[in-house]
Amino acid sequence: MELRHLRYFTVLAEELHFGRAAARLHMAQPPLSQRIRDLERELGVELFDRGRRQVTLTEAGALLLEHSRRVLESAESAQEAMRRLRPGENGVVHVGIPPDTMPVTLRTLLHEFAERAPDVLVDLHELTTDEQLAALREGSLDAAMVRHPCDISGLDSSPVARRALGVLLPVEHPLADSEQVRLRDLNGQPLVIFPRAMAPMLYDHVLSICRAEGFRPGAIRHARNPNFVHGLVLAGRGVHFNEPPPGEPRKGLVWRPLEDSPLSWRTSVVWVPRRRHAAIDAFAAVATTGLAAAGHHPEEPPQRDEKPSY
Template sequence: MELRHLRYFAVLAEELHFGRAATRLHMAQPPLSQRIRDLERELGVRLFDRSRHQVQLTEGGALLLEHVRPVLAALDTAREAMRRIRPGEAGMLRVGVPPDTSPQVLANLTAGFTARVPDVLIDLHELTTDEQLTRLREGELDAGVVRHPSDTVGLESGPVARRELGVILRSDHAAAALGGPVRLRHLDGAPLVIFPRAMAPRLYDHMLTICRDEGFLPGSIRHARNPNFVHGLVLAGRGIHLNAAPTTPLADGLAWRPLQDAPLAWLTSVVWVPSRHNEAIAAFAEAVSEGLAAAGHHIADTAVGDSG
């Protein structure tokens, strides 16, 4: 018994007309009739009552249909899953991006990806670095845009994009009044507003280590992830915030200043599970690099290594 014979049977059971069933199956009517007869001989059961004017399911045919439908449905689901992981065949690429990805970067990477593989849909998910790494390893994502340092053991990475960080503070802060680059040690004792550690533990620890080494020990630490909330805390005098230069004007009363000698930076790359790499992931990595470069990131020549 072949699966295609079961599909022929299911289509005929739905149409109850050999001509219409043959048309749906893109085959001639005589071969369809022959396949149904072969199936009946193999099962030893008559599946259809045939007359000159109508075709009807027998009791045996109705019972077989109950068993065949879930088998064919499961087969279709499996084929769809396989189709989605094949590049260039109207599949889908599931990818993660950081929550603070700018609208310009999202627009550019989406357009760049579509230009490269127009038959593959891109399914974007707003996820932190650690959330992305977990879902990649569990097979729920095909690729992720993550910040380094991070636990990328067992994963491959595309080129690393670097963007230097500065500090967002109140306009009346002494460091803002200087107008030029700010040394981290001049911020010593100021409260710090930073993303929650759970979002990217290794990056969080790395940033605080750099701050300590540069002479900046925060007087206190507040955690926030929504940019509006972060800026509100800074404006309310609850701390300073380390981030890249804003892509849109800051609220009145806030200022951004670069850091002297650029000790801190976002290091970003696309990562994926090596065994799942395909043309679509390669196109996504290229589109992300282009999008980040257009937003002011500097693309390195080499990929980041595992950090485990």
Template sequence: MELRHLRYFVVLTEELHFGRAAERLHMAQPPLSQRIRDLERELGVRLFDRTRHRVRLTEAGALLLEHARPVLESADAAREAMRRIRPGAAGVLRAGVPPDTAPVTLRTLVDTFASMEPSVLIDLNEMTTDEQLARLREGELDVGMIRHPADTVGLESGPVVHRSLGVVLAEEHPAAGAETVRLRRLNGSPLVIFPRLMAPKLYDHMLTVCRDNGFLPGAIRHARNPHFIHGLVLAGRGVHLNEEPSAGLPPGLVWRPVDERSLTWSTSVVWPRAHTADVVATFADAALSGLLAAGHVHPR
């Protein structure tokens, strides 16, 4: 039995709804259901009665809840005690960055940080925005680089910088010949976009901006691997909103700016409020230098 399984169990007892519990835990509903089934299988009891319309705690579940809460409270107290230790004091700073962070950003970040904190190693972890937020709140990361809009309640944030997005199109797309593409010219085209679980607030923001500017996708296809994304666009299966590629595109694809300035990668460094050590500020400054080197700008 793992602590995270007990935490999933307790959140579900509070919500009595798998969808709401999964949202609180920053995870999809099917994995949550599977973890609860695993816990029931391990304990040999049924913890919840489930119907199509309701979820109810069983007698065995109520008994487990009495034991689970003190265990989690003790674990949280221990974690909070560890949070008071200066990040980087053990020689390692645990940091998260988005999966598609530009190489120049990482190089600048690492080089700048190393020159200022040579005795501290950055443990860089490739994570989505919501994965980082969850790990920061669980005390499993010291600092993160996330995309906005995002739920940063309880976290401190450095400056938010922006990089304008454009659209990746197949050369034969009717809008490919324009110098700047009006979003309404994409109306009806399928949209290839990252899965919503990666950054729900950003995902919703992008679709709202598209809708408000006359671009209603004919279909939405989810992808996160650049090769797969480019393959879909090249095959005529959609268009893709992203920053201008630094390494060029495969033959048959073009990138064009769009006419809506609110479509940006808006990025900042965030950290728990308990982490006020100089090493965190150094990381934030190094990350900002890396983002600016990759073409992000401060808001005007």
């Protein structure tokens, strides 16, 4: 039994007239009659009572109509699913985002993208910068929202957005009441930071800035899960650098900005130039809007003879 035979049968069952059914199917009436006869022979039943003045469904025909509609609907759903898996317009765009992306960024990004490209699905993947770059180059991602510095050789990038970082401290910390914290005043204290494997260039960059500003951690502890990070800070096992929390910090913790903003998240969307399409452009635009909603600002190029701002 072929799907086209079920389509012919279903249209005839709805029209109950060979001429009208043939017109809907854009075919001549004799081939339609032959296809219905073929289907009846295959099933071993008569599907229609063919009178001189009218065509009616038999009991077997009515039963088959129920099944054929479900089969055809399932086939159409499968075709639609496959169509939406195509990249770009009327398809799906596979993108990566950092694991600690702020909720307001994610909400804004998804809402804005739905308005810009209503026929395109966003397949989000929570991945580290290096995981995103590897997936992008392998072809399993269309675009990636990455933290700089990182190796984007051979890739195109949207403008970089910057968000200054502060320090997360336990409330009993001597610097907890300060309006701002200087990195050198943290010298010798343990640091809680993401594992280097997540973003090696960014990891090395953060520690390099810390050393340049007079902060050499007495110990380094690695954590990627926010609950684990907060637990270590609460327990006095280290300080942690991150952007301001979306609300009040967890009980027992305080967040303080760093003097002169020496540390920041620098984020952009990157993609492979030859695979660029309209959905990637839309994602890059809404990602910029989403980052702005979380307090990121376009990064200005450093002035000549000035130290770059990171």
